[in-house]
Amino acid sequence: MATLTKHSPASGGWTYVIWAAIAILGAFALGIVALHRGETINAVWLVTAAVCVYLLAYRFYSVFIADRVLQLDPRRVTPAVRYNDGLDFVPTNKNVVFGHHFAAIAGAGPLVGPVLAAQMGYLPGTLWILVGVVFAGAVQDFLILFISTRRDGRSLGEIIRSEMGNVPGIVALFGVLMIMIILLAVLALVVVKALTGSPWGTFTVFATIPIAVLMGIYSRVRPGRILEMSLIGFVLLMASIVFGRTVAETPSLAPLFTYSGPTLALILIGYGFIASILPVWLVLAPRDYLSTFLKIGTITALALGILVVQPQMQMPAVSRFVDGTGPVFSGGLFPFLFITIACGSVSGFHALIASGTTPKLIENEVQTRLIGYGAMLMESFVAIMALIAACVLEPGAYFAMNAPAALIGTTVDQAAQTVSNWGFVITPDMLTQLASDVGESSILSRAGGAPTLAVGMAHILSGAVGGKTMMAFWYHFAILFEALFILTTVDAGTRVTRFMIQDLLGTAIPAFKRTQALLPNLMATALAVAAWGYFLYQGVVDPLGGINSLWPLFGISNQMLAAIALTLATVVLFRMKHERYAWVAILPTAWLAICTLTAGWQKLFDSSPAIGFLAHGAKYRAALANGQMLAPAKNALEMSRIVTNDYVNAGLTLIFMAVVVIMLVYGVTVSRQALRSHRVSTREASYELPVQSRA
Amino acid sequence: MNCLCNLGPELGRLGRRLKETANLMIGIQDYETYVAHQGRVHPERPVLSKTEFFRLMQSRRYADGSGRGLRCC
Secondary structure (H helix, E strand, C coil), X not given: CHHHHHHCCCCCHHHHHHHHHHHHHHHHHHHHHHHCCCCCCEHHHHHHHXXXXXXXXXXXXXXXXXXXXXXXXXXXXCHXXXXXXXXXCCCECHHHHHHHHHHHHCCCHHHHHHHHHXXXXXXXXXXXXXXXXXHHHHHHXXXXXXXXXXXXXXXXXXXXXXXXXXXXXXXXXXXXXXXXHHHHHHHHHHHHHHHXXXXXXXXXXXXXXXXXXXXXXXXXXXXXXXXXXXXXXXXXXXXXXXXXXXXXXXXXXXXXXXXXXXXXXXXXXXXXXXXXXXXXXXXXXXHHHHHHHHHXXXXXXXXXXXXXXXXXXXXXXXXXXXXXXXXXXXXXXXXXXXXHCCCCCCCCCHHHHHCCCHHHCECCHHHHHHHHHHHHHHHHHHHHHHHHXXXXXXXXXXXXXXXXXXXXXXXXXXXXXXXXHCCCCCCHHHHHHHHHHCCCCCXXXXXXXXHHHHHHHHHHHHHHCCHHHHHHHHHHHHHHHHHHHHHHHHHHHHHHHHHHHHHHHHCCCHHHHCCCCHHHHHHHHHHHHHHHHHHHHHHHHCCCCCHHHHHHHHHHHHHHHHHHHHHXXXXXXXHCCCHHHCHHHHHHHHHHHHHHHHHHHHHHHCCCCCCCHHHHHHHHHHHHHCCCCCCCCCCXXXXXXXXXXXXXXXXXXXXXXXXXXXXXXXXXXXXXXXXXCCCCCCCCCCCCCCHHHCC | CHHHHHHHHHHHHHHHHHHHHXXXXXXXXXXXXXXXXXXXXXXXXXXXXXXXXXXXXXXXXXXXXXXXXXXXC
């Protein structure tokens, strides 16, 4: 009961007054965001509404989960204390762990999804980000962190195996491998979309490789001087952005860094292969350091920028594209909004982080509330800022940037006319002007989130520092910042995928398990790169922009993983005999299962070729049979390749759905067994330190 | 005035925490904590130098199957 009194509001009346005031302010701000029509609203209202919701959720719902649902026990020994080795298991200050955990969970996801979802207006995205994080995302992170902390910091796969059985354990691991492949492909696609035909952006992103190598060599000469090497790297990065303009404006240099989408995809695939077999200190580690610090800095800068500039939201609260005919991604608000915004609301990937390094650092299990629930609220705030950055743009510009060329054509005149016909008035001059403001030859059809976010950020940051003259700099800064940590993810992710493949193939061919041997290593790396490279390439040549087919696949897989993690959490609550509160995990599990299965079903069987993979495949097959060629295919071979891609995507969707269903069946079965039993059946680590190590 | 006198050490502690956080974000544990731990628990074993410790941490973060360098989307 000690914890109950610990979190209860202090008896002083002031705390009640303050929380009541936050509740009223939050309700008022949400009211403005939700109900205001006609004139534009200020982005600060969105920030206010979000912050109030986070404060209330953290103060009340997370305390409810901590005290009633989980009954956190401050006297219980954590793995960091039990196995303290000064290396992996280290009891660490809770604020330090919070920073570490946040840095590990916040990636490109919360920056991309909300930008895409902005096509439906800012209101649907905002509501889903807020409701989703409070009742699903932060709950998942908190529960999994708690569960892993009580089990010696073991990984999600291991815990599923011990609490639910071998089959669900293997199914979950297989699901994780699939999500890695799709994640890498879609992130690489974001980079390709941002750099196509952009010598300035391409030069700065290429420049990160020699900069990282230089930093890597510096770290061998002066080991451990991270601040020094990061500062050197940062200065060189900024210099590369400045010099990038010269490259783009010099006729002899610009063509060296101007590439088409498919070429960039091949370069990235080659890069992914080489980078992931180089020693880590040479490229991966230094760039990881740069991208981590730059990410934290940029997120802070964006937050300050929004507060200083206080931009107006130009996008309508709800756009006409809630009906599912949107150009950025196809499909109705339900289920596709909930698939498109994964990170920021609920991200299954976090379950891997929350059962990774973080639980091995926690001093006291009551801190899992701050670190699990709290850090996810912060990530959600990043998603809100990304949504704001997309919605402060002129809607016409937003749609011209995010709609595929197949819909809006390839010239500013065609694009302006089409987008204006949709009801978002824009002139060709405005599009040309915007492109020249950010130092690009064209901004049309750059779906993928990064360029839109970059223009939005440039808009906000140039309002705070530098004005219009700095806009091109800020744009390329934002592109570089996203590309930097996406490339880090591609590099690190390829290594992780390679290991998973070796592990999986190793069960059949033992030689593959030798992760130190060169040949199995190279072969598994090639397999990993080929797997994500395949999806990347098909996305790049897709006439509908690739994001249209790949992002839903990614969203479905990420939400699938969240459903798996929350199913585990449900099972654990039942086995703890806390079934009275199991709804805390059942509610989001059910919602995610409904969303992923409905979205999966529609991606498979919808009769519209823009949504259904099978319908799309059938359309191309019928055309091929009639001897017709449909863009982008120029010959029969390309036509049949598109048909194959559709079937591969359909197969993948089916696998994701099967994984969800299998996990649910096991979840229900194990929960019912636990319900019938009269004793606690969880497999937690022991409560106290072993006697001999107590000093 | 009392709080002003404490400002120096307070700022020092804050700076140390920030450094610790920044290091941990990139997977590098606190060296001093490690040294203190070794001295307390394994006084008989040799202690890694700062350079060795840094290299160990760096290679472990991206080591096969560790998942330490795993990043979210």
